Amino acid sequence: MEAGPVAGRLSFLDRLLAVWILAxxxxxxxxxxxxPGLGDALGEVTVTGISLPIALGLLxxxxxVLAKVRYDRLDTVTRxxxxxxxxxVLNWVVGPALMFALAWIFLPDLPEYRTGLIIVGLARCIAMVVIWNDLACGDREAAAVLVALNSAFQVLAFGLLGWLYLDLLPGLLGLRRTALHVSAWEIVRSVLVFLGIPLLAxxxxxxxxxxxxxxxxxxxxxxPRIGPFALYGLLFTIVxxxxxxxxxxxxxxLDVARIALPLLVYFALMWAGAMATGRxxxxxxxxxxxxxxxxxxxNFELAIAVAVATFGATSGQALAGVVGPLIEVPVLIGLVHxxxxxxxxxPQPASATGRIATPEGHAHA
Incomplete structure (x- = not known):
């Protein structure tokens, strides 16, 4: 289907989505x-360490998006x-290894930011990815399965990968080592709140x-009545x-720019490599x-929470986690286009998802 006719059927909100996100x-x-004090006030609205405003926006x-998933077709994905x-392989082998390499290449003299970036690389996406996938007319059923799979691996592998990339591997390479203390409950809580609740609903x-x-x-x-709230929630979360x-x-x-550069390279390489792999x-x-x-x-929510809990809210590691969505949001909306x-x-067989992949379906169908 040609881009022109499709674009003509998009809603006003969808057509100018990049503008709304930047705004x-x-x-x-x-x-x-x-x-004054707004950031501190918002940051204090928490329950068991989870920011209620952010949780509300993400839910x-x-x-x-998860209400659109045809759950009776998930078996076609699991097979x-x-x-x-x-x-x-991409999420749990390539992604963390690539972020580790980029963090050391671009930030060899800034250990706090470097550690923060590595933590971001370990936290695989389980929340906002569903909206990018839906905007790009990806397979909703496949997205539901993959985020659930990532959630299970996140609970099992996050702490182990943190030890591997922040302690063991740097030690073997003669680089500076960092200890990461993260509780399994913190990871489980992130999965339950940011995936479990909306998935069940x-x-x-x-x-x-x-x-x-x-x-x-x-x-x-x-x-069509509840669909637009996905984008409203996205914009609220960003604000x-x-x-x-x-x-x-x-x-x-300047610090933000130093952190942003490896993130830009990471997003571009991971996305392009995965698309090429799929093809x-x-x-x-x-x-x-x-x-x-x-x-x-x-999963910037988890990355920020771990960085704050381990190194403090004003640490360089926490700032690196914050810069993650600053770069991820505009870059991934660009990658949607x-x-x-x-x-x-x-190849676009209709049977792959049970529907023809057209943008008009993502927000209002």
Whole structure:
């Protein structure tokens, strides 16, 4: 399908999404900078260490997307080894190793920022990736399976990988070592809140809606009503995130630039490598896009929480975690447009997702 006609059917919000995201970032930074004490006030609204404003935004963002998932088709994803095996390798072997290498290459003289970046690389995305995947017309069912898989591996492997890349491997290479203390409960809590709640809500909504009104009513009447809230939640989350750290970001622009450079390289390499891998193993565009966005995204909520708990809220490690979404949000929204531009080079069988991959379906269908 040509880009022109598709773009013409996008809603006003969707057509100018990049503008709204940049505006939300600017608004958040401006509020954090201009309103005294706002960042501290937002940061204190927590329950068991989880920021309620951020949690609220992410839950509102993820719920409509997960309500769109056709859970009766998940078995077609779990049987697809061409998707699952590359995803595991990219997320848990390539991603952490690449971030480790980039952190040492670009930040050899800044150990706090370097450590923060490595922690970001260990935290695989389980939340915001669902919105990037949906905007890029990826496979919703595949995204649900891959984020669940990442969640399980995150609980099992995060602490071990932290020891490997911050302690063991640097020691073997004669580099500076860092101890990382993170509780398993902190990781489990992140998974339960940022994936478990919206996943359960989405599943129950579809199950109840289809049983009472049928699938046709559910997908043509209910989903269009709740769909736009995914983008509202995304914009709200961005405003809160940048309001929390607006002062830190604007007061250290050179440090932010140093941290941003390896992140830019990381996102570009991971996304392009995953798309190429998907094409090479014969995945259609929807699942290749899902593979790419789940490989490129990171769980900044967990990374920031671990950095703050281990090194303190004002540490360089925490700032590196904060810069993560500062770079990830505009870069991945840009990659959404790149993905839509290159999808013509992929085989696109309708059976891959049970629907033709068109952008008009992501927000209002």
């Amino acid at each position: 939300a970032m600017a608004l958040g930074i401006g509020l954090g900078r201009l309103v 509102v963002m993820m719920y409509p 697809d080894r061409r998707l699952l095996i590359p995803s595991l 989405g599943f129950l909504t579809r199950r109840t809606g289809e049983r009472t009104k049928g699938r046709t009513w559910y997908e043509t009447r209910l989903i 809160v995130l940048f309001a929390l750290q607006g002062d830190a970001i604007t007061s250290k622009p 090479a193993v014969g995945l259609g565009y929807p699942r290749a896009a899902t593979l790419a966005f789940t490989a490129a995204g990171n 790149v993905a839509l531009a290159v999808r013509r080079y992929f």
